[in-house]
Amino acid sequence: MFNALYFRTFITLVETGSFTRTAQRLEMTQPGVSQHVRKLEQYLGKSLLDRRGRRFSLTEAGRRAYDYGLRLFAEHEQFRHSLDDEALDTGECRIASPGSVGLMFYPYILGQQQMYPGLTVSYNFAFSQEIVADVLAGRHDLGIITEPVRHAELDCTLWHQEPLCLVVPADFAGTSLAELMGIGFINYSDGVNHAGALLRSNYPGEFRSMSQFRRQGFTNEVAMVLDAVARGLGFTVVSRLVLETSPWQRQVKELDLAVAEHEALHLVTRSGTRVPRRYARLLDGFRDQRLRERFGHAEAVTPL
Structure with missing residues (x-):
């Protein structure tokens, strides 16, 4: 034996x-x-x-x-x-998120793994609905989703907010809603909701709904949507995480808007499950880094 x-x-x-x-x-x-x-x-x-x-x-x-x-x-x-839930730098983390978050969060995690070889992370890119189903099924310990969910077997809490950016081709000279309507809209899974929120706040007297805009295309991969914008095919609205990690960021530009709107990111776990402290260090460390980059200083973080 x-x-x-x-x-x-x-x-x-x-x-x-x-x-x-x-x-x-x-x-x-x-x-x-x-x-x-x-x-x-x-x-x-x-x-x-x-x-x-x-x-x-x-x-x-x-x-x-x-x-x-x-x-x-x-x-x-x-x-x-x-098995030690108190360990910060050893053990496995099973996390899922949309691409808009994972494009920057996953490389951050890889850096943590390089510093702490005892830490391993299984990271899955998926849409919010898939993430919720996988957390319920026990395939992930923690999910990051863009819309809050109510479910008797899940806990959902607000984690972090990223600014939304109205992104146009680099040679676009307009600023008005009519000029944006002229070039059309590039959509993705959360595109209509994000664009609607940002345009409604900044063009309150003119904006009615996203049906006003000619649809110039759709992709289910948010990382690719700025390729279409860079080619002059239309505008879109994405999280700043997507813009900052895009290989096309020099071929596009962000329009300055008076009113800020954000993509809210929520953490979802199974109800009654105590997530090990190593998750908190990854999540707090990444959020703290983003706040420093945005404001030039660290905001208070709940002690681990």
Whole structure:
């Protein structure tokens, strides 16, 4: 039967290159080391060592068993640390968000993983409806959505707000609603809602609804919508996160508007579930960074 102790003995033997040193390191007898290796070979049904007196080399099966053993114990340690909900820099985080957030949040998380190798993150890009369903099903521990949701089995709280930007082609010289109507609107999944909110606040005497605007196209990938704007095909309204991460930001420009509107980002988790502290550090760290970039100073963050 499977015995992780046999793998531990075999790994130590490979690393020391000596049955005697392995026995000393593991506080075993030398015959005990030999027995563990034989038991592992019997379990796997393969010879792991080419023995030449007191010396040995690894067979192909031995090399594969050594690599597997290293992964086995690394995953074991990672799993053990993941059970500690108080740990800030170890364990797994399972997060989902729309692309508008993930375009910047996911690279931020990757930077945290580089600093804290014990931290692993499974990140999924999806629409808000999919995220809610996946959190309910237990496929994600935490979701970030753009519209609040009410559900008996979910907790939903406001997390962060990003400014909305009215983005036009770089050579667009207009400022009026009529001029925007002239070039048309590029839509995406949240485009109509975002554009309606921003235009209603800034053109209250003229704006009626988004049906006033000629639709110049649609994409379900928010990261690509500014490509169409850069080509002069119309305007759109996106979160500043999208504009700042876009490869087309030099081919477009943001119109200055008097009244600011924001995309509200909400956190959704299963009701009664205590999210480990490592999630809070990622979320608070990213939000704090965004506030510093916007205002030049950090706002207060709830202590972890």
